[in-house]
Amino acid sequence: MEYQLKKLVNHYRKALQIKPYNLAIYDKIAELYYEQRELDKTLEVCQEALQIQPDLASVSKVLNKMLQTLGFEGEEVTDFQNLLQSKLDYESFHLLLSRSETVKTAADIKTWKDAIVLGYDLKEKKQWDEAIIAYIKAIEIEPSLSLPHFTLNYIISYCFSPHPNKLEIIIAFYYQLIQGGLTSYYAYVVLGDILTKQGKVVEAILAYKTAIDKTIRFNQKITNKYINSRKIYDVNFLIIGMGKAGTSSLYYYLCQHPQIIPASDKELHFFNKKFDLGLDWYLAHFPPLPVGGGFLTGEATPWYLGSYEVEKKVFQLFPKIKLIAILRNPVDRAISQYYMNLKLMKEHRSLEVAMTSELEILKGVEDPTKVSNKYWQTEKGYLWFGLYFYFLEKWMAVFPREQFLILRSEDLYNQTDKTMKQVYDFLEITDYSLSAHPKVNSGFYSKTSNELRQKLDDFFQPHNQKLEDYLGMKFNWK
Known part of the structure; x- marks a missing residue:
């Protein structure tokens, strides 16, 4: 299935080289990613189209489906579409989510959006342990999004050093998540960074290489010339x-x-x-x-x-x-x-x-x-x-x-x-x-x-x- 998806995306990307402003082709690529639950990539392709033409008609169908899948409703969908015209995905998420109704505790979490709102508020208050729990909850609900992985990693890397026992729990969580298969490539980067923090450099190297491998397999730039050539690290x-x-x-x-x-x-x-x-x-x-x-x-x-x-x-x-x-x-x-x-x-x-x-x-x-x-x-x-x-x-x-x-x-x-x-x-x-x-x-x-x-x-x-x-x-x- 991964190979077929990549083949179809490459086909449409080649068509874009001939007709770079054909928004209907972007719509087809976004639909392919959506069907495979590659939600970050769906969002990225929709944004590419919006940068060419702010008129949302050509991508609204798949974008609306994706937003509804993620729990957006009513005016939130329109707000998010407007934000996509000028912001990258994680910035758009933060801007939109910061307007949402505040979630007070972990017990109030019903959707991934609730979890990120709570995590964001706790991060602003420097309540790092609680923020980490909220972002992990967001990942459990919707593991294919990059934002909670990105923010969780930022907290652990630059803001707060959890107790080694807590890091071990997070590492175990990521290994379990990866075994389930439904996650962003960035999960491997986060895992690598946490393993590095624990001094487990060999395991970290494996995690980073897996992240690279996953991005290469879905990279439309990669050709048979790349795949079949002798390679070096440089x-x-x-x-x-x-x-x-x-x-x-x-x-x-x-x-x-x-x-x-x-x-x-x-x-x-x-x-x-x-x-x-x-x-x-x-x-x-x-x-x-x-x-x-x-x-x-x-x-x-x-x-x-x-x-x-x-x-x-x-x-x-x-x-x-x-x-x-x-x-x-x-x-x-x-x-x-x-x-x-x-x-x-x-x-x-x-x-x-x-x-x-x-x-x-x-x-x-x-x-x-x-x-x-x-x-x-x-x-x-x-x-x-x-x-x-x-x-x-x-x-x-x-x-x-x-x-x-x-x-x-x-x-x-x-x-x-x-x-x-x-x-x-x-x-x-x-x-x-x-x-x-x-x-x-x-x-x-x-x-x-x-x-x-x-x-x-x-x-x-x-x-x-x-x-x-x-x-x-x-x-x-x-």
């Missing part, structure tokens, strides 16, 4: 930075290209946090590539650029790798990082206080990248990570200039096709036209005062000038 490119500058969008666009096969997860943090786990652990997150087959793979961990001595570790393992850095106006980037931390409850100061505090410290430092440990006890690096010149200078002392592509974040959004052609040329792959350019992980926040912006502009001006002189390119950040 990593061809890294998007090394910078955080809150568009790396998620860039990686998302790049992974639409038929010659790019993505890693199991966008950010692996191997070179800045997990290097001691070894090369085998890292390579398990990537698909094996045919020798000379034209396929490439890579990952995007945006904090590599500013992390201590990462460039030396990368060169040690992959001296010929291609490196992409996307740089955003450092004032905008700093403000965006602040609001991200505020949303994650990692920041409790006002914007003015947080920026002014860091500004006063960095003003008196000759080399702003060489700050004391005391600095990190109070500051979050909002301004520090925008000092691009000093980071790139260190990387380019290790790697030759021709292995770097430096992009402006503003160009990625204002001239997407032109910017992506630069990326394709740099990676030496064919040109490719994207059907849509959604902004991934974008945030919304109130306007910054002109006085604060001017202070930050004045601080960054000499550092931006050094960057322009060093790279021989203009950024025109005002």
Whole structure:
């Protein structure tokens, strides 16, 4: 059945290459995925069609069926359809679910949606144990969705370290879930991450490789040439930075290209946090590539650029790798990082206080990248990570200039096709036209005062000038 589904999807995808704006073909592909309970993929295909034409008539039938299967009713269906025109699925889920009637306790859970609403509320309150239970309940009710797996993994990886006994219970839950067969490929990624946390690296590697295998089997880009070729494990490119500058969008666009096969997860943090786990652990997150087959793979961990001595570790393992850095106006980037931390409850100061505090410290430092440990006890690096010149200078002392592509974040959004052609040329792959350019992980926040912006502009001006002189390119950040 899996083979037949893949064959039919490939047939319709080929038809789209001839008639890329034929929405009826998207409808057929979405219907195929829906019939196989591939609900995330159904949603993804519906969204592709909506990006081409916001008129919902061509995809409403299968989309409505899917939403009803998931427990949406009445106006919720319309709200969700509207959200799909501009948001990726898990962002849409959060936006819609946050409007829903609050579920007070686990006893109130009747649907997967109830479970995610409760989990979301508990996560916001930092009631991590209870949030984990709620998301596990959501997975039990509807295991094919990626969102509860994604959020559960985020809590365990970045917010809270459950007791080892509780981790063992979650591992057992995932093994039982996988044996049932009705689950997202991301379940294997979560299992791998939890096993890694437990120090069970060999078992984690197997989980990651299974995740990759499942994505490859359903990847319409894969051809007989790929399947029948001798393969090697390699990593061809890294998007090394910078955080809150568009790396998620860039990686998302790049992974639409038929010659790019993505890693199991966008950010692996191997070179800045997990290097001691070894090369085998890292390579398990990537698909094996045919020798000379034209396929490439890579990952995007945006904090590599500013992390201590990462460039030396990368060169040690992959001296010929291609490196992409996307740089955003450092004032905008700093403000965006602040609001991200505020949303994650990692920041409790006002914007003015947080920026002014860091500004006063960095003003008196000759080399702003060489700050004391005391600095990190109070500051979050909002301004520090925008000092691009000093980071790139260190990387380019290790790697030759021709292995770097430096992009402006503003160009990625204002001239997407032109910017992506630069990326394709740099990676030496064919040109490719994207059907849509959604902004991934974008945030919304109130306007910054002109006085604060001017202070930050004045601080960054000499550092931006050094960057322009060093790279021989203009950024025109005002």
